[in-house]
Amino acid sequence: xxxxxxxxxxxxxxxxxxxxxxxxxxxxxxxxxxxxxxxxxxxxxxxxxxxxxxxxxxxxxxxxxxxxxxxxxxxxxxxxxxxxxxxxxxxxxxxxxxxxxxxxxxxxxxxxxxxxxxxxxxxxxxxxxxxxxxxxxxxxxxxxxxxxxxxxxxxxxxxxxxxxxxxxxxxxxxxxxxxxxxxxxxxxxxxxxxxxxxxxxxxxxxxxxxxxxxxxxxxxxxxxxxxxxxxxxxxxxxxxxxxxxxxxxxxxxxxxxxxxxxxxxxxxxxxxxxxxxxxxxxxxxxxxxxxxxxxxxxxxxxxxxxxxxxxxxxxxxxxxxxxxxxxx
Amino acid sequence: xxxxxxxxxxxxxxxxxxxxxxxxxxxxxxxxxxxxxxxxxxxxxxxxxxxxxxxxxxxxxxxxxxxxxxxxxxxxxxxxxxxxxxxxxxxxxxxxxxxxxxxxxxxxxxxxxxxxxxxxxxxxxxxxxxxxxxxxxxxxxxxxxxxxxxxxxxxxxxxxxxxxxxxxxxxxxxxxxxxxxxxxxxxxxxxxxxxxxxxxxxxxxxxxxxxxxxxxxxxxxxxxxxxxxxxxxxxxxxxxxxxxxxxxxxxxxxxxxxxxxxxxxxxxxxxxxxxxxxxxxxxxxxxx
Numbered sequence: 001x002x003x004x005x006x007x008x009x010x011x012x013x014x015x016x017x018x019x020x021x022x023x024x025x026x027x028x029x030x031x032x033x034x035x036x037x038x039x040x041x042x043x044x045x046x047x048x049x050x051x052x053x054x055x056x057x058x059x060x061x062x063x064x065x066x067x068x069x070x071x072x073x074x075x076x077x078x079x080x081x082x083x084x085x086x087x088x089x090x091x092x093x094x095x096x097x098x099x100x101x102x103x104x105x106x107x108x109x110x111x112x113x114x115x116x117x118x119x120x121x122x123x124x125x126x127x128x129x130x131x132x133x134x135x136x137x138x139x140x141x142x143x144x145x146x147x148x149x150x151x152x153x154x155x156x157x158x159x160x161x162x163x164x165x166x167x168x169x170x171x172x173x174x175x176x177x178x179x180x181x182x183x184x185x186x187x188x189x190x191x192x193x194x195x196x197x198x199x200x201x202x203x204x205x206x207x208x209x210x211x212x213x214x215x216x217x218x219x220x221x222x223x224x225x226x227x228x229x230x231x232x233x234x235x236x237x238x239x240x241x242x243x244x245x246x247x248x249x250x251x252x253x254x255x256x257x258x259x260x261x262x263x264x265x266x267x268x269x270x271x272x273x274x275x276x277x278x279x280x281x282x283x284x285x286x287x288x289x290x291x292x293x294x295x296x297x298x299x300x301x302x303x304x305x306x307x308x309x310x311x312x313x314x315x316x317x318x319x320x321x322x323x324x325x326x327x328x
Numbered sequence: 329x330x331x332x333x334x335x336x337x338x339x340x341x342x343x344x345x346x347x348x349x350x351x352x353x354x355x356x357x358x359x360x361x362x363x364x365x366x367x368x369x370x371x372x373x374x375x376x377x378x379x380x381x382x383x384x385x386x387x388x389x390x391x392x393x394x395x396x397x398x399x400x401x402x403x404x405x406x407x408x409x410x411x412x413x414x415x416x417x418x419x420x421x422x423x424x425x426x427x428x429x430x431x432x433x434x435x436x437x438x439x440x441x442x443x444x445x446x447x448x449x450x451x452x453x454x455x456x457x458x459x460x461x462x463x464x465x466x467x468x469x470x471x472x473x474x475x476x477x478x479x480x481x482x483x484x485x486x487x488x489x490x491x492x493x494x495x496x497x498x499x500x501x502x503x504x505x506x507x508x509x510x511x512x513x514x515x516x517x518x519x520x521x522x523x524x525x526x527x528x529x530x531x532x533x534x535x536x537x538x539x540x541x542x543x544x545x546x547x548x549x550x551x552x553x554x555x556x557x558x559x560x561x562x563x564x565x566x567x568x569x570x571x572x573x574x575x576x577x578x579x580x581x582x583x584x585x586x587x588x589x590x591x592x593x594x595x596x597x598x599x600x601x602x603x604x605x606x607x608x609x610x611x612x613x614x615x616x
Contacts, residue, residue: 075469
């Protein structure tokens, strides 16, 4: 599996447009447009963020099925649900914070409870933005996981975007897709990878433990595994891009095989991937060495992604440390 | 979505235009409402009595629906954003043949799909879940956008309460409906001046309501929501309007039809047996 490393210049939001990163490849916008050309039920809504959510591509190719709704996320969810009730499959787009927290009751009542075909697409997850705490979604996975009927997916990066469109379409109901910006992918080739609902991907096998990562932390997890080899430790890495439902079979198999689990997520450690895995382990009687790497129940600040990942403990080094601690 | 059957007039609205007939229906709905709510003591009497004429004119004159096929794709949509005003809604659905009248017996009883806030468990006649106020207009806007794109002749009717319009989302949706030129959308603001804490203008001044929608670019009509002639005229004007959505600000009187109850701003009034009998008599119930 190819997971690109981040450039030092990278900031995972629209600020990057002025940083000379080159042509934006728009893998999400292209994949969604391609699907929409094949399925006339697909419509696209966007709350004033067409370029950073790559939906400018959809707008320019299928304008009759594109709705620019302005800065009004609550209304966007309601509109999407109304469209879904006439048979549309509505993909709504904003940043993760605004696509979830800003309109949570609307999502709950108009999309989740009635199982409408509303696909909620959020960009700039966790601490991947310069724009500060107002724009940092650190608890979105926790609240979206808590909704009955909601599927929660987080691709590791642009390599899973095309598959993510199909995964969202494979569900007859609401889906939350937590998307990493692909601006940084301009300088690298995107090798498409699978993403299916309820499936995790064993990117690397190992015998001494398993790192279960999602989203931007998958790259950190792979790097951590490399560093652990230098310490004589052989760990497996799972890309758990399906956070709800989890790939329970894969997790339990690797836990039983290795006995040590470290989860890694660009999200508060409360209620996200780590919590979901912890629940699973306890409820299945799999007592094991266990640590969660994530944002330690704190708000952050504005800054470059690398600065923030360093400061708030979302690095390969943090995963290595957690693993070593767990094994003591 | 193909709409040839609709164009051929598969299920035209009853289009009852005689105000006397509509008045008779409204009074029947009012009596059914009282008989439904009074025994269990849960539900919205005053608001239901006030809105009875709105429901009668929509369901027995204006909207195109098929009781034999409630999910007909080209049906007119009815979004009751004030989903708690369910008693009068259920009475209307039963009389129009859109739900089994026997279900009324279960109103607000455990396990019944006739919940106090209308539930989609009742089936396709409930077009959404709107007990959380302020959300219905957005869904109606989405429906209207999609139906327009598909070339459907269906129209979308949405009722909002005047307390509910204090929710900010209503104004997001109001902007969007004008922006997308949704002339297939007809909003009725049930201006009954009541919310939980009392008179709407004492809780949060909302007047002038019609001027607000006019300022947002809507075709706006102020009318007496208890006058069938005025309501039918307003609906006809809405249907004849191109390029912009219509907002009908329908002033209604809580408790309408029962002099004992008219004008009492009680959000959740409970009627004892004697009062119930008196109210039913005032509403022309000959069994009392």
